[in-house]
Amino acid sequence: MKKLVVLGAGYGGMRLLQRLLPNDLPKDWEIILVDQLPYHCLKTEYYALAAGTASDHHLRVSFPEDERLRIKYATVTAIHLHDSTIDLDNGESIPFDKLVIGLGCTDNYHGVPGADQYTYSIQTMGATRRTYEALNNVRPEGVVSIVGGGLSGVELASELRESRPDLTIRLFDRGDYILSMFPKKLSTYVQNWFVEHGVDVSNNSNITKVEPGAIYNHDERIETDAVIWTAGVQPVDVVRALDVEKDRSGRIVLTPQHFIPDHPDVFVVGDCASLPHAPSAQLAESQAEQIVTILKHQWKGEELPETLPRIKLKGVLGSLGKKHGFGMMGERPLTGRVPRILKSGVLWMYKYHSG
Numbered sequence: 001m002k003k004l005v006v007l008g009a010g011y012g013g014m015r016l017l018q019r020l021l022p023n024d025l026p027k028d029w030e031i032i033l034v035d036q037l038p039y040h041c042l043k044t045e046y047y048a049l050a051a052g053t054a055s056d057h058h059l060r061v062s063f064p065e066d067e068r069l070r071i072k073y074a075t076v077t078a079i080h081l082h083d084s085t086i087d088l089d090n091g092e093s094i095p096f097d098k099l100v101i102g103l104g105c106t107d108n109y110h111g112v113p114g115a116d117q118y119t120y121s122i123q124t125m126g127a128t129r130r131t132y133e134a135l136n137n138v139r140p141e142g143v144v145s146i147v148g149g150g151l152s153g154v155e156l157a158s159e160l161r162e163s164r165p166d167l168t169i170r171l172f173d174r175g176d177y178i179l180s181m182f183p184k185k186l187s188t189y190v191q192n193w194f195v196e197h198g199v200d201v202s203n204n205s206n207i208t209k210v211e212p213g214a215i216y217n218h219d220e221r222i223e224t225d226a227v228i229w230t231a232g233v234q235p236v237d238v239v240r241a242l243d244v245e246k247d248r249s250g251r252i253v254l255t256p257q258h259f260i261p262d263h264p265d266v267f268v269v270g271d272c273a274s275l276p277h278a279p280s281a282q283l284a285e286s287q288a289e290q291i292v293t294i295l296k297h298q299w300k301g302e303e304l305p306e307t308l309p310r311i312k313l314k315g316v317l318g319s320l321g322k323k324h325g326f327g328m329m330g331e332r333p334l335t336g337r338v339p340r341i342l343k344s345g346v347l348w349m350y351k352y353h354s355g
Contacts, residue, residue, distance in 0.1 A: 001030045001068075004295075005086060005094055007076055008102035009035040009063065010043065012269030012284035012291075016100060019292045021066040026299050030068045032094060034086070036075055037125060039063065043104075044281050045347065046122040047152060050131040050228070051159035053322070059125070061351055076103060076238050081263055098265045098298075100291065101252075105233035105271040105279065114210035115147075119229040122152060131228060138225045141166050145215050145224040147207050148231030149173025150181070151318050154190055156228060158320040161197050169198075170224070172205040172217060174231075179326075181278065182316075182333075186326050189335045193320050207231070233279070235272040247274040256307050257294045258287060264298070267291050277313060286311045317343040 004025075006013045017031065025031065040061040048054035063071065074088040079101065086094045107123055109115035120131040138144060144160065144167050146153050157171045171178070171194065178194075178201060179187045194201050202217060209216040215224050234240070234250050244260055245253040251274040252260060258273070260266045269291060270284035277283050290308050297304050317327035317339050325340030327333075334342075 002026075002028055002097040003032055003095065004029055004098045004100070005032045005034065005096035006100045006102065007034050007079075007086065008104055008270075009033060009037070009040045010102050010104050010270055010284060011281040012288040013100065013102040014040045014061070014063075015285040015288035016102075016269070016292060017064050017069065019289065020295075021064045021069060024292070024296065025068060029097075029299075030070060031066075032096075033063070033069060033071045034074055034076060034088065034094070035071070036073060038071070038073065041125045042347070042351070046125070046128040047156040048159050050120075050122050050128050050135060050156060051163045052132055052136055053159050053163050056125075056129065079238060079242060081242070081244070081260070081266060084265075096265075098267075098295070100267045100269055101239065101272055102269040102284070102288075103236045103239055103272060106236050107229050108232040108234040109229065110232060112207055112210060115207070115229060118210045118212055119147070119227040121229055122156065123233065134226050135160065135164070135228075138164070138167065141168070142225040143168045143170065143223065145170045145172065145222070145227045147172050147215070147227060147229050149175065149178030149201070149203075150230060151179070151316070153228075153230035154179060155319050156230065157194070157199050158197070158324075161199055162321040168200070170200045170202065170222070172202045172207060172215075174205060176203055178203070179318075182326070182328065186328070186333050186335065190318075190320065190326055193324065233271065239268075239272045249274070251275075257304055258291050258308075259294070267294075275311070277311065280313070280316070282313050282316075283311065286313070317346065319343055 042059040045059050074090050077089050078087040084096050107121050120134050121127040146157050157169055177187045205217050208219050210227055215222050215227050240250055252268045253274045255261055258267050269287050271279040315329040319325045319340055326335050327339040
């Protein structure tokens with residue numbers, strides 16, 4: 001049997017499995033999925049797990065069941081493109097005929113001293129569990145600092161406000177206003193929500209150091225009980241170690257068909273891929289759909305299309321606790337209860353009807 005190896009069961013890897021199994025995988029091929037966990041995790045909801053408003057079990061989705069799907073629970077330690085093999089932390093080496101790299105991202109600490117040692121993360125399920133424990137153990141009327149005013153930081157701050165109303169919550173962001181990727185109207189709405197609900201937002205901040213029990217903004221020491229880092233991401237170490245062309249963010253530059261130049265059997269999906277959109281679950285799923293199209297052409301020996309349709313994202317939805325939200329549907333900004341209801345519906349559809 002020929003081997004299609006999929007590294008990572010994130011949104012891109014999961015969509016690939018759902019589209020190829022059971023009917024669209026050639027009979028002489030099998031899929032080997034490598035992941036650390038025995039289920040797909042809803043990473044977009046990690047903020048709720050960290051804040052204690054969603055259970056661990058609520059964020060799990062089962063893998064497809066198929067006799068041609070084999071799962072190896074391990075961490076990838078090296079990818080050898082020229083030898084067509086993958087090394088795992090258990091000492092095993094896996095050969096591949098085709099490879100899809102979907103290993104996701106890790107925090108980017110931007111060289112801030114102490115940030116990698118003394119902050120908590122919501123980038124992986126394991127890290128998020130540790131963050132939940134840390135936040136749950138913060139003393140009554142303690143202080144929590146969140147670094148980064150993007151979508152993750154905003155959702156975590158709002159959810160934590162509902163979960164722990166006793167805490168002082170501080171959100172630090174480098175920009176003139178939070179959620180800088182959204183129209184100013186949405187940013188103002190969210191910033192006003194924080195003012196009304198007692199979340200302290202520090203705009204134009206510059207975190208220069210993190211120590212146990214303290215964070216430094218423009219070198220000013222601020223006492224804090226816990227620091228959560230949501231200020232940027234980068235591809236995981238094993239992807240950064242690959243000797244291939246990358247963009248300024250360290251993501252792998254691909255052909256229009258989503259494979260690595262000179263390696264037509266090696267695809268990259270999701271956060272590790274250099275694409276004209278910010279990384280997101282929706283983008284990874286759309287990209288995976290196009291990778292499936294290319295795989296089918298390759299398996300049939302057909303000429304590959306020179307270009308693929310431009311990926312169009314339907315919109316972005318964010319939550320402010322359980323009752324309010326914000327987002328963009330096309331060019332239309334949304335605020336209030338409607339985007340929160342829409343987000344809950346999208347999540348329910350994904351868990352129970354995707355694939």
